[in-house]
Amino acid sequence: MSEIKxxxxxxxxxxxxxxxxxxxxxxxxxxxxxxxEKNADMAIAKxxxxxxxxxxxxxxxxxxxxxxxxEGIGGLNRFVTQGxxxxxxxxxxxxxxxxxxxxxxxxxxxxxxxxCYEAGAKKVKVGDNPCDLAKKTYDSSGIAAAAESAGAExxxxxxxxxxxxxxxxxxxxxIPIYPEILECDLVINVPIVKxxxxxxxxxxMKNYMGVIENRRTFHQAIADCLVDLTRFMKPQVCVxxxxxxxKNHGPKGGNSDDVELKATVAAGIDIVALDAWGAELMGLKxxxxxxxxxxxxxxxxxMNYRALNLNEIGVS
Amino acid sequence: xxxxxxxxxxxxxxxQILFLLVFIAGVVWTRPVPGVEPNPILKxxxxxxxxxFLATWLAAHAVPAAAMLALILVVFTLILGRVFCGWxxxxxxxxxxxxxxxGGWQRNPKSREHWSPRQRIKYYxxxxxxxxAVFGGHWVTLIDPLVLLYRTTTVALLPGLQWAVEEGSxxxxxxxxxxGPLRLTAVxxxxxxxxxxxxxxxxxxxxxxxxxxxxxxxxxxxxxxxxRRFWCRYLCPxxxxxxxxxxxxxLRRKTxxxxxxxxxxxxxxxxxxxxxxxxxxxxxxxxxxCLNCTDACNRGGLTFQFVAPWSRExxxxxxxxxxxxxxxxxxxxxxxxxLVRTTPQARGQRYHAKLIRPPGSxxxxxxxxxCTGCGLCLKICPTGALQPALLEAGLEGLWTPRLxxxxxxxxxxxxxxxQICPTGAIEPFPLEIKQQxxxxxxxxxxxxxxxxxxxxxxMVCEEHCPVPDKxxxxxxxxxxxxxxxxxxxxxxxxxxDLCIGCGVCENVCxxxxxxxxxxxxxxxxxxxxxxxxxxxxxxxx
Numbered sequence: 001m002s003e004i005k006x007x008x009x010x011x012x013x014x015x016x017x018x019x020x021x022x023x024x025x026x027x028x029x030x031x032x033x034x035x036x037e038k039n040a041d042m043a044i045a046k047x048x049x050x051x052x053x054x055x056x057x058x059x060x061x062x063x064x065x066x067x068x069x070x071e072g073i074g075g076l077n078r079f080v081t082q083g084x085x086x087x088x089x090x091x092x093x094x095x096x097x098x099x100x101x102x103x104x105x106x107x108x109x110x111x112x113x114x115x116c117y118e119a120g121a122k123k124v125k126v127g128d129n130p131c132d133l134a135k136k137t138y139d140s141s142g143i144a145a146a147a148e149s150a151g152a153e154x155x156x157x158x159x160x161x162x163x164x165x166x167x168x169x170x171x172x173x174x175i176p177i178y179p180e181i182l183e184c185d186l187v188i189n190v191p192i193v194k195x196x197x198x199x200x201x202x203x204x205m206k207n208y209m210g211v212i213e214n215r216r217t218f219h220q221a222i223a224d225c226l227v228d229l230t231r232f233m234k235p236q237v238c239v240x241x242x243x244x245x246x247k248n249h250g251p252k253g254g255n256s257d258d259v260e261l262k263a264t265v266a267a268g269i270d271i272v273a274l275d276a277w278g279a280e281l282m283g284l285k286x287x288x289x290x291x292x293x294x295x296x297x298x299x300x301x302x303m304n305y306r307a308l309n310l311n312e313i314g315v316s
Numbered sequence: 317x318x319x320x321x322x323x324x325x326x327x328x329x330x331x332q333i334l335f336l337l338v339f340i341a342g343v344v345w346t347r348p349v350p351g352v353e354p355n356p357i358l359k360x361x362x363x364x365x366x367x368x369f370l371a372t373w374l375a376a377h378a379v380p381a382a383a384m385l386a387l388i389l390v391v392f393t394l395i396l397g398r399v400f401c402g403w404x405x406x407x408x409x410x411x412x413x414x415x416x417x418x419g420g421w422q423r424n425p426k427s428r429e430h431w432s433p434r435q436r437i438k439y440y441x442x443x444x445x446x447x448x449a450v451f452g453g454h455w456v457t458l459i460d461p462l463v464l465l466y467r468t469t470t471v472a473l474l475p476g477l478q479w480a481v482e483e484g485s486x487x488x489x490x491x492x493x494x495x496g497p498l499r500l501t502a503v504x505x506x507x508x509x510x511x512x513x514x515x516x517x518x519x520x521x522x523x524x525x526x527x528x529x530x531x532x533x534x535x536x537x538x539x540x541x542x543x544r545r546f547w548c549r550y551l552c553p554x555x556x557x558x559x560x561x562x563x564x565x566x567l568r569r570k571t572x573x574x575x576x577x578x579x580x581x582x583x584x585x586x587x588x589x590x591x592x593x594x595x596x597x598x599x600x601x602x603x604x605x606c607l608n609c610t611d612a613c614n615r616g617g618l619t620f621q622f623v624a625p626w627s628r629e630x631x632x633x634x635x636x637x638x639x640x641x642x643x644x645x646x647x648x649x650x651x652x653x654x655l656v657r658t659t660p661q662a663r664g665q666r667y668h669a670k671l672i673r674p675p676g677s678x679x680x681x682x683x684x685x686x687c688t689g690c691g692l693c694l695k696i697c698p699t700g701a702l703q704p705a706l707l708e709a710g711l712e713g714l715w716t717p718r719l720x721x722x723x724x725x726x727x728x729x730x731x732x733x734x735q736i737c738p739t740g741a742i743e744p745f746p747l748e749i750k751q752q753x754x755x756x757x758x759x760x761x762x763x764x765x766x767x768x769x770x771x772x773x774x775m776v777c778e779e780h781c782p783v784p785d786k787x788x789x790x791x792x793x794x795x796x797x798x799x800x801x802x803x804x805x806x807x808x809x810x811x812x813d814l815c816i817g818c819g820v821c822e823n824v825c826x827x828x829x830x831x832x833x834x835x836x837x838x839x840x841x842x843x844x845x846x847x848x849x850x851x852x853x854x855x856x857x
Contacts, residue, residue, distance in 0.1 A: 095729055131780060131824075133698050133727055136350040140729070158512070159519045160486045197790065198775040198806065216826040219779075220772045254784030 041308040042268030043072025044277065048314040052263045061263055062107035062243045064315055067115070069239065069267040072311040076119035079237045084185040086121045088112050088152065091191040091207050092128035094252045095137045101244040102253040103137070104192045106146035108241045108265060112190055113150035125184065127155035128210040131252075155180065162213045169228025171221055176213040189238040189271070193278040195250030195258070198222060202251050203278040204238045204271045205230045205291045223290035227298055230291075235271045242266065242281050272301025273308055325611045328402065332409040339406035339462075343469045344515050346736065348698035354736045356382065359692065361462045362738035364389050366561075367554040368463070368688055371456050372739050374449035375685040380740055393558045397565035401548055401555050402587055402604030407461035408548055412587070414537045415544035429583050431592040431599060435549050436637060442556040443642050444649035452681065453653040456553050457688035458715060464533070467691035467715060471523040471704055472530035478521055481511045517695065524703045524720065545587050549602070559601035563634065566622050569598045569609070570630040575617030582609035582618060597633045656712040667846045669836040671708045672719040672817065675726060675753045676734035676743040679842050680709070686741035689715035693733035693742060699724030701819065702733065717742075719755065721819025721835050722828075726755060728782035728818060756817025757839035757849070758787070758810050765825075765832030767807045771795050777821035777833050778808050787814035788821060788833075812839065813852040 045068035047061055070076055080086060090104035098106055109126060116124045126147040130137035134156050138144035144154045162176035181187060191207035198219055199206060205226045209215050211233070218225040242264040246253045253259070262281060268274050272295040276286035286303045287293050296303040339361065346358050359382070362368055369386035372379050389400060401408050445456030457463055485508035488500045512519070523529075539546035548555050580594035585608035590599045610618045623629065660666050674693060677683050694702045694717055701724025704715040717733070719726060728751060734744040745753060758777075762768040767775075767790075778788040790806040797803050810833075817835050825831035839847050 095727075133350075133730075136698075136727070136729065139350050160482055161489060163490070197778050197786075198773060216776050216824060219774050219776050219826075220766065222773070249784065249786055251779055252782065254782070 039309060040073045040311040041270055042266065042273055042277075042305055043069045043311040043313060044264060044266045045069040045072060045313045045315055047263035047316065049316040052261045054261060058243065058261075058263070059107050061315070062105050062265070063111045065243070065263065065265040066108045066111040066239065068313045068315055069265045070112070070115055072313050073237070073267050073269065076115045076237075079186055079188075080116055080119035080121050081185070082120035083122045084116075084120065085123045085125065085183075086116045087181050087184040087187045088116065088124060088126045088147070089181070089187055089189050089207065089210060090126065090128060090143055091202075091210065092137055092141050092143050093131050093210070095130075095132035095140050096253060097140055098142045099244070099256060099259065100253050101192060101194060101246040101259045102251065103141035103143060104190055105241045105243040106142035108239065108243065109143050109190060110146035110150040110152075112188060112239060113147055113152040116188070117151060124150075124152045125155050125180070126152045127157055127181075129157045129178070129213070130210075159213065167228060167232040169225070169232065171224040172218075172228040175215075175229070178211050181211050186236060187233065189233075189235055190241060191238075192241045192243075192245070193262075193281050194246035194253070195248050195282065197250065199289055199291065200284055201275075201279050201282045201289050203240055203275045203289070204235070205275055205295060208233050223294045226291040227294045227300065230271060230295060230300055231298070235269075237267065237269055238271050238274050239265065239267045240274045240278050242278065245281060247282070268305075268308075270301040270305070270308060272296050272303055273305035276303040277305050323611060324607045328607055329412075331403050332412065335404050336406040336409040339465070340469065343466060343474065343695060346470075346692060346695045347517055348696050348730070348732055354696060354732060358736065359738040360385070361466070362688070362690060362692075365460060365462055365554065366390050367460050367557050368457050368739065370557065371446065371449045371454055372686055372688075374446060375452050375454040376682065376739075378740070380738070383739070389558075390561055393561040393565070395566045397562040397567060397600050397603055397605055398555065398558045398588070399605040400558060401552075402606040405461060405548075405554075407465040407552075408545065408604070410465070410537060411540055411545045411547055414540040418541040418544075429544070429586055429589055430594075431589045431602060432549075433636070435589065435602060436635065436641075437550050438552055438556040439559065439635060439637055440641055440645035440648075441551065442553045442560075444645040444652065445553060447646040447649035448653045451650065451653055452685050453649075453656070453712065454685050454687065455652075455656070455712060457690075459551075459553060460688060461547070461552055461554050463688045463690040464536075467689060467694075467704070468529055468533040470691040470695040472526045472533065474516075475522050475526060476530075478511070478516050481508055481516075482520060518698060518700045518724075521700050522723075523694065523700075524723070525706050525715075528706075529704065529715070543589075545604075548587070548604070549589055559635070562601050562603070564625050564632075565600050566625060567605070567620055568600060568623050568627075568630055568632060569603065570619050570621055571595070571598070572617040572619075575615045577615070579614075581612040581614065585609065585612050592633070597631045599633045599635075601635050656710060659710050661710050662712065664845065667837050667843065668708050669838070670718070670720075671705070671713075672721070672756045672819070672835060672837050673840070673842070674702055674717055674719060674733040674742050675750045675755050675816075676731070676737075676745040677755075677842055678741060678743065680713075683741050683842075684709070684712055684716070686739040687713075687716045687737075688739060688741075689717075690738065691715075691717075692736045692738060693717050696732045696736045697724065698730055698732070699727055699823075701725050701823075719819060719835075721822035722831060723823075725820040725823040726816075726818040728820075751816070754816045754839050754841045756819070756835040756837050757812060758815050758817065758819075758821050758833050758835045760808060760810065760833050761830070764827055764830055765808070766827070767805050769832070771797065771803070771805060773806050774826065775806055775808060776824050776826060780820045780824045782818060782820060783814050783816065785814060787811045787816070808833070812849040815839070 045065040090109045094102040096102035113124045157178050163179050165177045196202040208229045242262045248258040275292040279288045363382045363385040366386040369383045485504040488504040493500050536547045578595035587606040588602040588604045590602035701719045702717040703720045705718045731750045734742045781788040790808045793807050819835045821833045822831045
């Protein structure tokens with residue numbers, strides 16, 4: 001009986017060769033446009049067809065827009081290393097269905113989870129600290145089901161497992177933060193663009209309020225607190241969901257009349273720029289949200305997102 | 317004849333433990349699961365309870381169809397006597413276990429373990445309470461043993477366990493002690509997560525007045541140190557009702573007089589103290605069928621056998637209830653009702669501002685005529701908002717549910733309390749109706765609310781208001797700061813037409829001592845007389 005023998009040396013040699021070939025193949029076959037986008041700071045993928053289909057037809061569009069936006073900043077390989085544990089942090093704030101645009105679009109979240117795995121992540125966790133009852137909110141937002149089907153571990157933030165941390169902000173010195181999030185190799189912040197009674201709009205910076213507890217006093221100086229929190233969280237990459245946006249009665253909404261279909265997704269490394277773009281999507285000026293203005297002033301990013309290496313992608 | 321381990325008393329003990337575990341499992345399983353209607357089987361204990369059936373029927377003249385199941389227990393008792401008390405009742409089992417621990421029947425059995433005329437007290441109590449029920453007072457169900465145990469488990473025992481599990485595991489989590497690579501949290505975290513995900517309703521759950529409920533329970537259990545099954549023999553209204561049905565049971569105890577030497581071993585172990593003296597006749601209304609007597613008799617002189625209902629053999633003894641005392645008890649019931657009803661609140665002259673009933677609750681008098689205070693709604697409320705009332709609803713409303721917004725709020729997409737209520741005190745409103753049912757009205761305390769009192773933005777309440785068009789809105793107003801410089805702040809207001817009184821605003825207010833927005837019972841849908849706001853014309857409700 002013949003037997004194929006693999007020595008360790010043989011194995012290392014062969015796998016190195018295979019790896020070289022794979023690397024070479026990528027550089028050979030990748031579209032040339034992609035090379036220029038490798039260092040893009042921000043990408044906006046927009047559905048450019050006159051008609052934006054609603055309902056079930058919106059799902060493949062949300063998936064494609066997310067893929068294009070991520071592709072537009074050079075793919076998740078830029079942020080995810082082989083074997084990473086990634087926390088995808090959507091806005092799962094309220095017990096509302098996806099149609100009411102009070103939470104991040106579940107298809108955007110699921111696509112991100114898939115892209116993380118494709119980029120080599122070992123595990124992807126999805127979770128937020130909802131304002132409404134967590135189990136109901138995870139369910140009705142559609143995010144739990146979508147993320148799970150994409151292979152993510154859906155995590156409920158346990159109130160008894162937060163840890164008080166000294167974040168050394170100007171306004172916020174100590175705040176209980178969920179340790180499991182910080183222990184991840186990468187946090188991808190993926191909020192929805194929506195109206196907020198106090199701040200006019202809630203986007204990326206405000207979404208970090210979902211990693212903490214004792215957040216109710218933040219509202220008294222919301223911009224100061226968000227700047228402190230954002231600086232502590234050190235955002236690497238954010239994705240802003242503008243598939244459906246909530247134009248009024250935010251952040252909880254509940255009226256389908258307040259929802260507008262925009263079919264656009266942005267991704268980027270500059271959180272302030274993304275928030276400035278989101279404000280425009282809401283019909284505000286880029287400086288219409290105070291936390292964006294302060295983030296810009298304190299050097300967390302730039303409000304002038306057009307000055308960045310911007311990649312605008314039309315999808316139809 | 318001895319059968320060793322499988323003898324009848326051990327079978328009975330096994331069945332008792334089984335039913336106790338089933339009962340506790342039922343309490344634990346009463347958990348809010350999103351999108352799932354609670355299983356009606358969770359209410360089965362209360363449907364089987366003829367005391368709840370009778371009292372509710374007398375007081376409210378209406379019972380849910382499923383409560384007809386109580387007839388099963390009545391027929392069961394007519395045939396077998398108070399076997400429910402001796403074999404099934406979970407509260408009885410706790411008394412047995414306590415009695416066993418106290419060793420009460422071993423200390424001085426002969427003087428203690430015989431029937432006492434005071435065992436008639438429970439019948440007089442029952443008579444008084446049922447007369448009260450005829451006039452609409454539903455108070456007796458408050459001390460129904462199943463209700464009492466369910467409430468105690470929900471309000472005191474489980475939260476006590478939860479406190480121990482949560483605090484213990486959190487302490488371990490935060491210090492993470494270990495020896496080398498071995499971590500204590502490797503054990504404590506999975507245990508904690510099991511309880512969190514499968515047993516507890518919400519994190520850090522606690523109930524107002526749980527101390528009183530725990531003390532009542534502990535005192536009743538401690539009384540086993542004085543007399544075994546003190547509660548069952550002297551006080552239990554359900555035991556009394558079943559005792560009335562058990563006066564001529566088909567299964568009766570027969571003493572072989574030729575064998576009996578009046579050693580009184582049978583009396584020493586008797587749960588119900590169902591004989592008045594050594595060798596005297598058996599009192600079926602007190603007998604719980606525990607079979608300790610047949611087991612204890614060394615001569616095999618005692619047997620249980622089926623007889624015709626009209627049979628005069630074997631001899632039995634009645635209750636000895638005197639007509640005069642019974643009439644006195646009946647009068648006592650009326651006097652008692654008068655005492656709890658002659659209050660301004662019960663006479664409809666005022667409404668308690670903080671008596672916020674769960675949505676679907678009937679008008680107060682009808683509510684009280686149905687509510688047993690069992691605690692099912694308290695247990696299933698996902699936010700832990702429902703709390704046992706102390707005196708907010710008067711003495712008559714002791715331990716009935718009320719919403720305490722500082723502790724929890726009425727979740728906009730939840731109607732579990734109405735679905736779980738076994739007597740229909742809270743009606744099972746569909747979600748669309750529930751969302752339009754006002755249980756109160758919020759009001760800002762401008763001396764507390766941060767934008768009013770301290771001139772800063774806040775608006776946490778507005779953000780959480782679940783009404784799609786927002787019952788809380790804000791106005792941008794000009795204020796002056798301490799230096800006289802003008803500033804703009806957002807001040808919240810309530811739209812009284814839209815506010816449903818869910819209480820989430822009060823719950824999330826950053827002021828945890830005395831919230832700046834509070835919900836009061838005024839404007840509640842169930843009381844037209846307590847509605848100060850003239851409704852808008854274009855609202856559907």
